[in-house]
Amino acid sequence: MSLFTHYPWWYLLACPLAGLLYAWLLYVRTADFPLSWKRGLFFLRFLTVTLIFLLVFDPLLHYIKTIQQHPYLVVLSDNSASMVSGADSSQVRQGVIKINNLMGNSLGKDYTVVHWQFDSDASLLKDIDMADFKGTQTAIGDALSKIGQRYLPGELAGVVLISDGINNYGKDPLGVARSFPVPIFTIATGDTSSQLDLALRQIFYNRQTFAGNNFPLEINLKATGASGKKSQIDVLFEDRVVWSQDFTVGNSNQSFTFTPLINAPREGLLKYTIRVKGLPGEINVKNNISNFYVDAQKKPTQILILSEGPHPDVGALRDIFEEGNMFNARWLPIGEWNAATNADIDLVIFCNLPTAKSDIGTLVESFRKQQRPMLFILGSNTDASRFNKLNTGISIKSLTGKASSFYPVFNSGFGLFKINNLFQEKVGILPPLTGPEGVYEAQPGTEVLFYQKISGVETPYPLVAYTRIAGQSQGIICGEGIWWWRNISYKELGTHQEFRELLTSIILYLAGGADKGNFRVRAPQRLKQGEHAYFVAELFNPSYESVNEPDVSLRLTDSRGNEFPFLFSRRETGYGLDAGVLDPGVWKWVASTQYAGRNYSDEGMFVVEENLAEVNNLQADHLLLKSLSDVTGGTMVYLTEIDNLPKLIKQIAPPAVHVTEEESFNSIFDLWPLMLVIFLLAATEWGIRKYNGIL
Template sequence: MLAILIAAVGIVSILYFKNKDNRELTKTQVRILMVLRFISFFLIAFLLLSPFIKNLKRIVQNPIVIAAWDNSGSVIADADSATAAQSVNEIKELVESELGDQYTVVNYTFGQDIKLDGDLNFAEKKSDYSELLTTISNNHFNENIGAVVIAGDGIYNQGMNPVNMTDEITYPVYTIGMGDTTVVADARIQDVKVNRTSFSGNRFPVELDTRFSKLAGQPLKLSVFQDNEKLAETVITPPNNDYFFSHQFILDSGDPGLKHFTATIETTENERNTENNSAGFVVNVLENKQKILILSEGPHPDNGAIKSTLEQQQSYEVSLFSEEPYPANLSDFNLVVLNQLPSSGISMADIISESRNSRVPLLFIVGNKTFLPQLNTLATGVEINPMAGSPEETQAIVNPAYGTFSISENFREVVLRFPPLLVPFANYNLEPGFTPLLYQKVKNIETSKPLIATGTLNGRKTGYIFGEGIWRWRLYNYYFNQTHDEFNELINQLVQYLALRENEDNFMIDFQPVYAEIDDIVLKAEVYNDAFERITTEEVNIDIVNDTGEEFHFTFDVQGDSYTLNAGKLPVGNYNFTSEVTIGDETYTETRSFAVTAVNLENVVTRANHRMLYQLASQSGGNFFLPGQASQLVDEIENSNQFKPVSYFQEMVNELLNLRWLFFVFLLLLSVEWFLRKYWGIY
């Protein structure tokens, strides 16, 4: 700033004191011209420094009212659909017309998706109230939300209970209870739990959750059909008018292919909703017989427990080696089980290297003889750092977030009582691709240490049992339940997941055998060169054909070191696809199939849940209304003193160079100086 002042004074002095042409001017005239030139030069030089100006701007936000409309099918399921739809639309028009003048009204529709200004067609297949509240909070962060109005039946079958989110809500929620709350006679299948993949010749469990309302003492048949052939049946007699019952059937897989099954509950004469009396599910039955190799450091009862379980399944061929020499060629096997290997006397470096080259999955059973330092150096996805102390006895607790394969409720209950395993006293570090199925419970203290974990490392599946003595689990299971079912379920599910190898060549497609009609069809592909290095330089194409022969052609997109395809949503039915890629002179082809199943969640529970809506409103500071009281809701919002405009000051920073009026100041200063010079005869 000082430099600019000095420069301005110097230039003005040279221009008007040293210039002989200015001698004709009086001192007053010179001083006037000097001031004008000084101000002009100083301002121009000052602006070249890009100075900023700060000021406070007052911003006023009028309150907004957010109206959310339940667009799921259950809203019109138990009533005349046209009348119910008309009622919702009339309430929507009333809220918009009465509140639109005073507030800014923002409309959402919600079901499985949240849409701004969406169309009300009641075609959504799921209801998610928690996602609605989360979307409102995210989209209107720091906005002046006066109130949220939710019109719906209160039935949610996706997401969490919205009442549990009231602590996070900073605005009142007013709810309008749609639908019918009358308790009527109803027998329904609430959920089907089944693994989507099985092997030909095996048996697989399917667990059906059922609920009965106002049907006490009435025997009803629960059956499972395949192509109109009855496979299994049981009779359920509800002891009261609100009875929940879960039953597990064991079904034969049969021949390979996509198998469609239907579970049904016998209907009664006075049932209003019979669409929830049946539920379909699809199982992908594979034909390959799995070869399992068990390698062990000497005889061990855990070997016999695993071998006995697997040999009950026709699709497994089990080979057991309890001493060297072990088989050198592992490519013939679908899974290698290493029981307490590597040990201090037996190195597994060659075996593990061979399994890595042939991409054979591994299942490690860690025991007292396992040589942990070598295991850690083999880079198998887990690092076990032993601490000073003896091995400790550990019981199992289930990881509720585990989703790689499903396990039954019976197993979840029984495994808590299984005797402890002997595990290393150590710290456990899992690679990001691994997820614990069971955690360790030491002396009644639940820990985050894994007891059983599975994952994928460099495209190869790997599993870990971090303790020895699972043979005790099998004995306990039979001693107390007279069956090995829960132990067999654990071993079968674990081995089936690990042994299932999608492909053996340079081209692999990863997909789900069953998709829901509301889900996008997403497939992933991996391409390897002859050195089994991932490449993404080649184009991967796929043709998908439905039941009627209609064909859809797609090209995979490259994402990172793999390929991804999102084919969008497809209609319900069976689909076959052929995908191919050319690597050099070789063309690799994959031909597989999948099914798209219908989603019937909105017809499972159709009785409105006004209690949830009342709790949501009361705990957030709002009120609950019935459809006929919509005008009262509008009056309460209009007469509320809480909904006021909010003003705040925002600091604004602008460059002085952007102020337009400064241009006219410069123009005025320079123009006046030029005029006076001409007027006083100085050219």
């Protein structure tokens, strides 16, 4: 500890001088005390005044604290369902608890042992008995990446990974391990042998169809160790078999593809079940059955696309719309449009309009009066001045007459509908869109899906957004190049599915009529098991101004009729609710509120799809675990060899105490003993003078 002050040190010499002068003036010339008393009182007054004057300069006490921190050792436990789906499930449960206790008891003196668990995400494990092995996916790479980012360089000694090595989600574990800073010690669980199994691997189908139509279904089945065996596969609707086929397995590792046509008998969310007849001796029968859900609608959504002429984005939009059967899209050059063409139109898309040649102001106003939803896709030929006059809620300032490129940045606060998690993660791979250069301004209440990133700088300018004019929602995509997004997403992801889902969500929000009325609720349409169910509610007064004074309640009902009540939380505008993770099946919801003496309600349903990733494959991958250890300089042991692990850890990753210094400054006024000393000095002097009758 040392003393620090903002003033020059020689200023502090004034403190004892002031104390000396004060005591001399008071006691040197007085004859009321014997000399010994005078010297004592002189000294008391000198100390008191000196300390008080010292406080005037407000010196600081400088502390340096040396901290010795043992290195961290992370015990990372796999909490996915595959860990306990084999015959050794009891041994694995007990082994995980034993390992966590062993690491703490054997290495706790030399390391700071912390316990983590993971499935699709990693989190701290407060109680080692909390593991429930209910994770629906395993992301070993993501878990290791999170651990590597969580601890500073030099803090982490090693990671003990307890897993069966079955990785089915997220980053490549070996890719993460190659740059991992410390050894990974793996403990292998599970059975690596190939077992008799019939497994439903993948199911492909159209999520939307029309009531009364047949829709194609593709079923991929994997047969392992079942050469010569016979079985049967069925498709059921409402517990009634609507399609069935027998098959015989020809070899020990064979794949089958079945492509039946299935009928959608009525409108609504329809549940179908695929069931494979199990074989004698088959241990894992959980992957023999799977449910899927199809939304059967009355008629397709009618979409009108208008542009000056052929455009790659028009082609990309039409290709996406034609891949399913839920949209019926027509394209017209803007010059050929007439009032008769907009009958039964659910959505109008303006592509690269208005331009210097084509002013669409009158047309937009007519659609607005008819309450027709509209989506504007801007481009390099868009006349920004004319666009600003359309009153879309987004305006472009500081016009240069040039075009600019905008990369997309996902807005995590967007709540109108849910974007596929994989697409959120892969937004960075998308190329830029091209639109008018300028400063984009959005009216209050604009919901932004993607922001613009220009020249590597993220901006607050909207790239894809929704606005509301006179109570009607409009969509704006501030650049052309959607066709490029489609091609790149296919190249990187191997499928158009994620891009199709994004575009479908953008279109359905506008065309689905969800933006009508004074009370609106945005609910999930389809979730995967393990995902959170988010709801967004909006309440408007008669002037279509957003209000959120009254409470809004939500009631969820599962497929068994169980009800779960919730209450929305108020946001800056509107309401939000996270209903958490829900069980697979069809869920119905009803939201309600009261405002200005009127009752408002909205209702709907959604589906939570089963995630079969953890039951599709139960063959442990110990080769992956060994590779993780070899790449990082660790070692792999089996569950029966864990007693040797503490010694191996000390040899390979010896504990090195991490020494840090913590510096702090405290005011001298916080030093209460000094205040007490000043008080006692003054009180003692006062007492002596009082005793002698001199005050």
